[in-house]
Amino acid sequence: MTLSISARFAFETDQPTDVLLQFEAAAIPEQRIGKANTSLTQAEHCARVPAEDDIGERIWLRSQGRFDVEYSAEVTIERLLPDLGTLEALSPHEMPGEAVKYMLDSRYCPADSFQSFVEGEFGGTLGGARVDAIRQWIADHFDYAPGSSHVNTTARDSFIERRGICRDFAHVLVTLARASTIPARYVACYAPRVEPQDFHAVAEVFLADPTVEGGGAWHIVDATGMADPAFTAKIGVGRDAADVSFLTSFGPSNFLFSEVRVEKL
Template identity: 45%
Template sequence: MRLGIEVDLVYWFERATDVLLQIEAAAMVDQRIVAETLTIWSDDPIRAAIGEDGIGQRCWTRADGQWRAEYRGTIAIDRATIDLLPLAATPPRDLDGHLVPYLLPSRYCPADRFEGFVRREFAGLEGGALAAALVDWVATSLTYAGNASTGETTALDTFASRSGVCRDYAHLLVSLARAGNIPARCVSAYAPGVDPPDFHAVAELWLEGSWHLADATRMAGCGDIARVAVGRDATDIAFMTVFGSAQLMEQSVRVRTL
């Protein structure tokens, strides 16, 4: 599978502002960068910074007035679909240190608030069986609604409203998985078929010694997803973090199969 990615961002900044951009697809074993360019219209130099867990690349830039960024990429995906159901659980005590943060509550994923629910509703399940059940539960319990959440919405809010966008689906799945002792992280990504076309958010669950992608919106299969960044929640994987204020002028994300 090859994906062609085109991203155009145009924002207005009233005063000089630092911006942390995170829109380049990550080079990984199961996704190869065939070709890519990132162009930023700025009077100041840009500087690369490594992403969370060493995955992907952030970019520091300085914006003042009209600011524009353009990303073009061709990504080759070589990733088999894995059935989560038979995968074994890993006891928390056996996890390596770098996985521990993905068991703990975070800003948008208050996993501790879901422990009772997971114990009651999914009693007797663990590991891959629990993971598969959680993906199905989120997929069937939520309604995708573009105006159902804001940048402040947490997984607890989504659980109560039963609606949200892709980031809300990912936050809720990650929270439930952590509550069930499955390390889970959020992933920003590109995928074809996302409706409306935009940056996408999915989850990754740690089972039987490796990470496994899961899209609870069911818009994309794991073989169609190009990761951009990973992290505890949306704080870590935001495509753009503005250290000040900005006004959106134009934004488009186009992903197609080649």
């Protein structure tokens, strides 16, 4: 399946400011980038650097005044999609090095404090069945409420308030999976069924790879139910939203607008 993606956003700064951007679909084996174009306002400094786990790229800027970004691409998704509920978990000692940090607490995902909860609520499940049960529990207990959270909202805050946006749903799923000793990471992405259309966030969990005996693989899970893994284009991954924000400003800035459109071709 091929997606047509376009995104525009702008921000401004009163003085020269360092800004880190990550908004382009990643060129990785499970998704092939076709026609793509990125247009940026001229800046004092502009350089590309690898993103987390070498999935996608970030762009370092140093700019002053208004800065506009325009991006378009066609992305063909070629992802294996096993039945999540049938996948087994790997024991911690079987985890590859890349997965270890995704078992630990991070800024927005305090997993250790949820260990008693997950055992009480999901104690009869393991592996992919546990993740599927967590996803369903979030869907049943949380309200999708734009404007209900902010940049400092953690998974604990969302758990208490039982509401949030895609970012918060992803943080809660990541947190409860890690509390279950299942590596989980935050994924920034594009998907066509997101309402309202915007940059989206889902989770990925590290479970058995059904195509490789004894192997493991990352599998997309969206607690909001809006993104189908078959039609989801990854931008980047991280421990939580702090690692993969589409715009991180290292100084005062004013965000002006964003527009995102994702369609199936």
